[in-house]
Structures are given as C-alpha cells and as structure tokens.
C-alpha cells in the first residue's frame with residue numbers, strides 16, 4: 314500500500330487536530346518516502362508543530378507544507394491552489410475533513426450564526442475545496458485523475474435531537490459525494506466517503522464552546538473510537554489499486570451499533 318502512495322501529494326483540511334491530524338501522521342508513517350503533505354486549518358501554530366513532529370518521526374522523505382486556510386472563506390479557498398509552491402501544486406489526494414458542530418439546541422433555538430458557521434464550513438467549504446482541487450485533477454490524463462475522500466458522519470444518515478443543522482450538513486455532504494462520484498464515474502477520479510460514529514477529539518469541546526466538562530461528559534460511559542481508527546481507513550482507501558473505489562464506509566464504536 315505504501316508503494317502506491319509514494320510520490321503523491323496529499324491535501325488534508327482540518328489537519329490541526331483530531332482525525333485530520335492523525336490522518337497526516339498515518340500517511341507519513343505508512344509511506345515515508347517521497348510523499349508531500351499539505352496540512353491546512355485555521356490554527357497555523359498547531360500545523361507547524363505537527364509538521365515538525367512528522368519530520369522528526371519519519372525524516373526528510375516526507376515534505377510537509379503547513380498552510381493557514383479557513384475553508385469557510387470562499388476567497389481563501391479560491392486562492393489556495395494558486396498559492397502553493399510549484400513542487401506542491403500537483404495534488405493527488407484531497408481529504409475533506411474540516412468540520413464542526415456548534416451548540417446543542419432544538420431547531421427553533423439554534424442561533425443563526427451557529428447555523429451559518431456549520432453550513433459554511435461543513436458544506437460550502439467542502440464543496441469549494443472540491444471544486445478547487447478538481448481543477449488540478451481535470452488537467453491530468455483524459456478525464457482527470459485523483460482521489461477525493463470526504464469525511465461525513467453517521468449523523469448524515471440518522472438525525473438526532475439537538476443536532477438538526479449538523480445532521481443536515483452531513484446529509485448534504487453525503488448526497489454531494491454520491492452525485493459527484495456518479496458524474497465522474499468514467500474518469501480516474503475516485504470519490505469516497507467515510508462516515509464515523511463517535512470519535513474522541515476536540516469536536517465536542519468545539520460543540521460546547523470550550524466547556525471541557527460538558528465535552529468530556531459526552532464520552533462518559535462509552536468507549537469512543539480514536540482518531541487513529543479513522544485515519545487508518547482514510548489511508549487504506551487512498552492506497553487501493555486505481556480500479557478499486559471504497560465508495561462508502563460507516564465506522565462506529567461497538568456500543569453505538
């Protein structure tokens with residue numbers, strides 16, 4: 314598998330923590346030769362620390378570019394590919410992982426601003442990133458070549474009380490991914506989705522606006538997945554032989570079944 318990833322340039326959104334961070338480390342660990350990682354998020358200091366960590370772990374076979382990018386800002390996404398140094402421009406894999414949930418509230422009480430944040434990040438941000446990177450893929454071979462791996466959620470398949478907007482954003486990701494896969498079916502562009510259940514990350518800290526006690530309570534009495542569990546699936550999917558598309562993966566902890 315590592316061999317198939319050799320020479321690839323991989324973009325990960327939301328690489329500053331959780332699943333994105335683990336995914337960056339897993340790519341580097343699995344394929345430590347001739348790999349280029351473009352790590353993006355809003356917190357540049359965390360990305361830089363991660364880049365140093367990866368470099369210390371696997372050496373100079375992996376080139377890492379930490380890049381500040383807010384996917385909810387269309388201008389930043391529009392300028393993203395153009396801003397890359399020449400040696401990082403030939404993107405092969407996009408992992409659309411950046412996402413968040415804001416608040417827990419019944420639909421009538423959800424703050425307009427929280428709705429806007431979730432939609433502009435989870436939906437519009439993911440779509441804009443996809444379109445930007447597809448421009449690179451389309452220039453390659455006949456019809457294009459490259460991989461898009463979208464991180465959805467179990468919440469895109471099954472709504473839960475207090476999460477209506479977040480669930481709606483993840484359902485949108487699901488349908489967008491499916492339609493795009495069908496549009497690109499005769500090309501060498503693969504479009505895949507991974508839908509995690511409960512994973513212990515900063516996700517719930519963000520949900521409760523930094524209230525760690527409330528965030529920790531989400532995981533009490535259950536054993537969530539780790540971000541590494543999801544990272545392994547991302548890297549597995551990207552490392553399949555070109556004719557193999559692991560289109561749709563649902564992964565959750567046993568207690569959540």
Ligand code: NDP
Nearest residue numbers: 327329330331332354355356383384411412512514515516
């Ligand atoms: P984290 O909060 O640890 O990571 C979220 C990442 O997204 C961070 O790196 C954050 O970086 C980034 N991010 C948030 N907003 C933006 C933005 N506007 N622009 C760029 N980056 C952004 O949570 P997870 O790792 O758990 O979440 C990753 C994905 O997994 C999300 O899409 C989430 O919906 C999904 N998921 C998570 C589950 C869970 O239980 N944890 C379950 C199912 C799906 P920064 O703040 O530096 O910008």
